Amino acid sequence: MTTDLPADVMVPFAVHVDFQSGALTPDPVILRRSHADLAGYFVNESDAPGEDEMYAVHEIRVPATNNNLLSSTTVLQPGTVGGEYFMTKGHFHATRDRAEIYLTLSGQGLLVMALEDGTTQTKEMRPGIVNYVPGHWAHRSVNTGDVPLVFYAVYIGDAGYDYATIADQGFPVIVVEGEDGPEVVPNPRYTGR
């Protein structure tokens, strides 16, 4: 047998995921996004955004290369801002064609996806659902429930992030609190089309 291993072979490791809280053990990299961090993302920011946490991302970091898988849990709090449900900023992948998988662990919500031509897709998020986000689709999660929305996301290491396009243009649709529950409606401030 020929053995031709590269010098930098990684060592296998394990992390525990709490399906209810989204906490990892060990949990060395937690990115916290406050209401203030989301300033400008909601159509009606009736209240002054504060330092309360809107969501946290618990990352399992590996080298960001095309042979590795990056993954994280996201814990998105329940609530609304000016009638819009709490949500993540959302992004395209910098390498546009890279896919991502979401596995919802706890809570309920909507996964809003959009192509650069303005086409949208909205899918339910609830425990046990795997959402496949193919390449080219920007993705944002929205908590439409009363408890934290917790999901585990896996993506190809070299996907990268393009937050700027969404920060600049918005998503084509927003998710608002209607009389009979969540409604997906056009975003009056969307400038991408």
Next chain:
Amino acid sequence: MTTDLPADVMVPFAVHVDFQSGALTPDPVILRRSHADLAGYFVNESDAPGEDEMYAVHEIRVPATNNNLLSSTTVLQPGTVGGEYFMTKGHFHATRDRAEIYLTLSGQGLLVMALEDGTTQTKEMRPGIVNYVPGHWAHRSVNTGDVPLVFYAVYIGDAGYDYATIADQGFPVIVVEGEDGPEVVPNPRYTGR
């Protein structure tokens, strides 16, 4: 804004995973592996292998390209063959450097990994544990419990499979039933080193 989408952009989709049974909804691709399919994999095949199922793989199929993520649930039954716990065949990735993530959903077991130079790593599998299988490590799951071991695996679309190396050489270690539980011991039939 410039829009330059390829013609073959995929449409987002969703699949439900039952964390207890491993069943998918919808569940169009189920690969079943019987005891007979594993003939030759166990050191002591005391009983004639039959058509009973040892494990089933429920696949979420997408194009097997480097921008997509393939994923599946595996349901590995409990039991032993000649003192060795039921296990999957195990494989290297044909594209050796591609990583894989296992998330255990139900049951308990061991994830046995090996490099081509005979180095091994064995990690616990239990609900909530994410096992990171870096590139270059062959991987096999072993059910050391009394109930089915159910896990969700995600890997890069172009990883591919090399089952032949393991079928030919075996893993450097096997997992056997000891007096105080599972024991990881050298495989007397391993020919890879």
